[in-house]
Each structure stands twice: as structure tokens, then as C-alpha cells.
Amino acid sequence: MIVAIDYDQTFSADPSTWTAVIRLLRAAGHDVVCVTGREDKPFWADNVREAFAKHGLADLPIVFAGMHWKREAAKAAGWDVNIWIDDRPDAVALPNPATLYHMLGTNAARKRFAHRVLLG
Numbered sequence: 258m259i260v261a262i263d264y265d266q267t268f269s270a271d272p273s274t275w276t277a278v279i280r281l282l283r284a285a286g287h288d289v290v291c292v293t294g295r296e297d298k299p300f301w302a303d304n305v306r307e308a309f310a311k312h313g314l315a316d317l318p319i320v321f322a323g324m325h326w327k328r329e330a331a332k333a334a335g336w337d338v339n340i341w342i343d344d345r346p347d348a349v350a351l352p353n354p355a356t357l358y359h360m361l362g363t364n365a366a367r368k369r370f371a372h373r374v375l376l377g
């Protein structure tokens with residue numbers, strides 16, 4: 258399986274523990290990729306690469322999703338992720354229309370609006 262791990266407030270929250278988890282997953286034959294909301298720009302990207310290198314994970318692939326949904330950015334980079342480890346799962350992908358519809362609760366006006374916008 259392919260496991261994606263976020264960087265900010267996920268890997269960075271406890272680098273030693275996540276490094277052990279990443280090594281365990283790799284030893285079991287799984288692929289691990291970092292998918293971060295950061296953009297691949299100087300300082301921001303260097304900071305991530307340096308953190309992984311510091312923990313012996315310089316070879317860990319990194320997808321810089323920037324302003325894109327993480328699932329789409331990962332797919333575009335060739336990673337069809339099976340499992341996500343992320344402090345902000347809402348950054349992975351937009352919920353499907355049915356889920357959004359239920360999230361709107363019982364307000365009829367909101368539901369009519371959502372139906373028009375999301376379902377056509």
C-alpha cells in the first residue's frame with residue numbers, strides 16, 4: 258500500500274516517532290510519501306527536505322501540494338495514496354457532494370442551495 262504522511266503538525270509534531278513508523282512501514286514493503294500543503298519554494302521546501310534528511314529519510318519522496326487538494330497533487334505526481342496520516346484530513350480532498358449535503362444539516366434553504374450548486 259501507499260501511505261502518505263503530512264509534514265506540518267504531523268511529522269513535525271514528533272519526528273522521531275514518525276521516523277520509526279515510516280521505517281516500519283517501509284520494512285513491511287509499503288511505500289511512504291510525504292504530501293505537504295507547502296509549495297516547492299526556497300526555505301519552505303528546503304525546511305521539509307532538511308528535516309527528513311536529519312532523520313535519515315533524505316530519500317523520502319515529497320509532494321508539495323501547495324494550493325491543490327493533496328489527493329489530486331499526489332495522483333498527479335504518480336502516487337495513488339491508500340492511507341493518509343494528516344492532522345488536517347480536510348486538506349486531502351473535497352468531500353463528495355452527498356457528504357457535503359449531509360454536513361449542511363436540516364436547514365431547508367441551505368439544502369436547496371447545496372442541491373443547486375453541488376448536484377446541478
Ligand SMILES: [Mg+2]
Pocket residue numbers: 263264265266267343344345
Ligand atoms: Mg499538517
